[in-house]
Amino acid sequence: MRLLVTGGAGFIGANFVHRTVEDRPDVRVTVLDKLTYAGNRASLQPVADRIEFVHGDVADAGLVDRLVADSDLVVHFAAESHNDNSLRDPSPFVHTNVVGTFTLLEAVRRHGVRYHHISTDEVYGDLELDDPAKFTESTPYNPSSPYSSTKAGSDLLVRAWVRSFGVAATLSNCSNNYGPYQHVEKFVPRQITNVLDGVRPRLYGTGRNVRDWIHVDDHNSAVWTIIEKGEIGRTYLIGADGETDNRTVVETVLELCGRDPGEFDFVTDRPGHDLRYAIDSSRLRTELGWEPRYRDLRSGLAATVEWYRSNEDWWRPQKDATERAYARTETIVRP
Ligand code: NAD
Ligand code: DAU
Numbered sequence: 001m002r003l004l005v006t007g008g009a010g011f012i013g014a015n016f017v018h019r020t021v022e023d024r025p026d027v028r029v030t031v032l033d034k035l036t037y038a039g040n041r042a043s044l045q046p047v048a049d050r051i052e053f054v055h056g057d058v059a060d061a062g063l064v065d066r067l068v069a070d071s072d073l074v075v076h077f078a079a080e081s082h083n084d085n086s087l088r089d090p091s092p093f094v095h096t097n098v099v100g101t102f103t104l105l106e107a108v109r110r111h112g113v114r115y116h117h118i119s120t121d122e123v124y125g126d127l128e129l130d131d132p133a134k135f136t137e138s139t140p141y142n143p144s145s146p147y148s149s150t151k152a153g154s155d156l157l158v159r160a161w162v163r164s165f166g167v168a169a170t171l172s173n174c175s176n177n178y179g180p181y182q183h184v185e186k187f188v189p190r191q192i193t194n195v196l197d198g199v200r201p202r203l204y205g206t207g208r209n210v211r212d213w214i215h216v217d218d219h220n221s222a223v224w225t226i227i228e229k230g231e232i233g234r235t236y237l238i239g240a241d242g243e244t245d246n247r248t249v250v251e252t253v254l255e256l257c258g259r260d261p262g263e264f265d266f267v268t269d270r271p272g273h274d275l276r277y278a279i280d281s282s283r284l285r286t287e288l289g290w291e292p293r294y295r296d297l298r299s300g301l302a303a304t305v306e307w308y309r310s311n312e313d314w315w316r317p318q319k320d321a322t323e324r325a326y327a328r329t330e331t332i333v334r335p
Contacts, residue, residue, distance in 0.1 A: 001027045004071040006058050006104065007078030008051075009033040011182040012118070014043035016077065016220045021047045032056055032067055033078065036092075037321075042314055043181045058100035061107075068107035073114045075223065076104055079154075082185055083122075083147045087271060088329075090146035097150035098157070105161045108169070115169040116227050117158045121212070121237065122148035123173060126274035129210065134280040135173075137235045144272045155235075162233040170230040172223060174238035175279045178300065179216035180307040184315050185322045187211075188301070191250055191264075192308045193315055195257045202330065205269035207247035210276040214240040215294035222281075225290040239279025240292035252298055256305045267330045 003020065007013040008031030020027055029051040033039045044053065056063045058078045068074060078100060080086065080093040101117070108115040124135045125142030141156075143149040161167040178188045191201040222238040230236060251261035284290045294300045308315060 001073060002030070002071045003027050004030050004032060004067050004074045006032045006074070006076045006100075007039070009035060009039035009041060009043055009053075010077060010081070011038075011043075011186075012177055012216055012219060013077035014040075014181050015179060015216045016075065016223065017044060017051060018047055019217065019220050020224075021050050030054060030067060030071070032058065032064070034058070034096075036080070037318075038081065038183050040181075040314070059095060059103045061103050064103050064107045065110065068104070068113050069111050071113055073116070073227065074104060074108055075116045075118065075227070076101065077118045079118075079151065080147065082183075083145045084185070084270060084326075086145050086147035086150075088325075090150075093146050093150040097147075098153045101154035101157055105157055105167060109161060109165050109167050112168075114227075115158070115167060116223065117155065117169060117171045118223070119155050119171060119173045120148065120151050121173050121175045121239070121277050121279055122274065123152040123155055127276045127278055129208065129276055131276070134278040135237060136280045137237055137283055144274050159233075168232050170226050170232060171235040172226055172238050173235060174219050174222070175212035175214050175240075175242070175277055177216045177219050178213055178304055180304065180311070181314070182216075183322075184318050187246065188249065188253070188304065189308060189315065190322070191253050192257075192305050193319055195253060195259060196309060196312075197319070200335075201250045201253065201264040202267045202326075203246055203250055203264055204267060205273060207250070207266065208245050209273060210243050210245045210278070212239050212277050212279050213242035213244055213249075213297050213300075214238065214292065215300050218292040218294055221293070222284060222290050225284070225288050229288045236284045236288070237279050237281050238284060239281040240294065242297050243276075243278050244297055249301070252301055253305065256298075256302050265332045266334050267332055
């Protein structure tokens with residue numbers, strides 16, 4: 001099988017490429033990645049001699065057409081992925097997430113290539129803390145941020161290309177991932193690397209916002225399950241029952257690093273900050289038989305702390321610039 005992975009130098013895409021190369025020697029992998037600030041060739045170094053890497057933009061129609069024409073399957077991870085950045089400057093989000101997805105869809109339509117679209121639970125908006133409901137595949141779209149609205153737009157393009165043009169696509173919407181190779185701008189690696197640097201972790205607002213954490217390998221095993229067993233045109237929600245509030249995550253990271261769990265600061269809240277995400281993944285589990293392997297967030301975080309402790313060469317080059325960008329908008333409200 002000839003597989004084209006977009007965004008394969010990013011966090012989830014790189015982990016997907018690693019697993020695919022290890023588990024599926026019959027798959028020939030090509031990665032298309034623009035190497036934005038979030039893309040890192042070093043994340044693909046362990047498999048560099050077993051894949052083809054193409055440096056380019058998913059919105060480059062000529063390049064995308066040539067690559068898709070030579071593929072049997074496209075898995076589309078490439079995106080601008082960070083909410084805080086989308087509040088600073090939404091424009092690359094529209095370019096990559098909307099125009100990039102449109103460009104890929106036109107190419108898979110022309111060449112009759114199978115397509116899997118990677119998306120997020122954030123398209124559904126947020127839930128109250130005490131709401132017994134979780135997101136399902138039929139929850140109405142209600143995105144809050146420039147990031148999530150461009151992801152919602154891309155999902156709707158995929159659905160329309162399935163219905164109007166018969167494109168053979170599946171979609172997945174996953175909750176918050178953690179694990180190795182995640183950029184230090186994101187919550188978990190930001191706090192781990194802060195603690196490793198002797199800096200107090202930063203909690204937005206009250207710290208009571210809830211995310212539904214899943215290990216990146218579980219996300220990617222679900223993606224392969226959907227590619228192999230999913231029904232064309234369908235959306236599958238991916239989650240591993242990992243609902244935890246941000247304060248608990250920070251306290252756990254501090255404990256795992258041998259620090260006092262109270263050594264963190266509250267900072268100014270993110271504008272429009274979604275309160276809670278929660279995924280009902282029963283369609284994926286009952287219809288396709290998928291189950292997560294990582295069921296204990298604490299031990300998953302412990303392994304992630306160890307990964308960042310052992311891979312400072314990988315994250316150190318991004319750390320200072322990331323913290324400088326945060327410092328422009330972030331103020332400590334109370335310790
Ligand atoms: P990331 O920011 O770590 O990586 C994104 C990758 O896409 C980078 O390698 C970047 O260089 C590349 N890229 C950006 N613009 C590009 C362009 N125009 N052309 C080609 N490549 C481009 O993101 P991630 O966290 O790995 O997320 C991957 C996908 O998963 C995204 O679609 C995101 O919406 C989705 N997702 C992420 C999470 C999460 O918790 N991180 C959860 C659910 C869904
Ligand atoms: O739900 C899936 C989404 O999860 C993905 O679509 C996004 O690509 C991914 O970035 C993630 O979005 P979040 O906005 O939830 O993730 P982030 O890591 O930015 O923040 C997680 C929570 O932690 C959120 O409630 C904001 C909070 N936070 C974040 C940072 C960076 C803090 O309290 N302090 C911080 O320093």
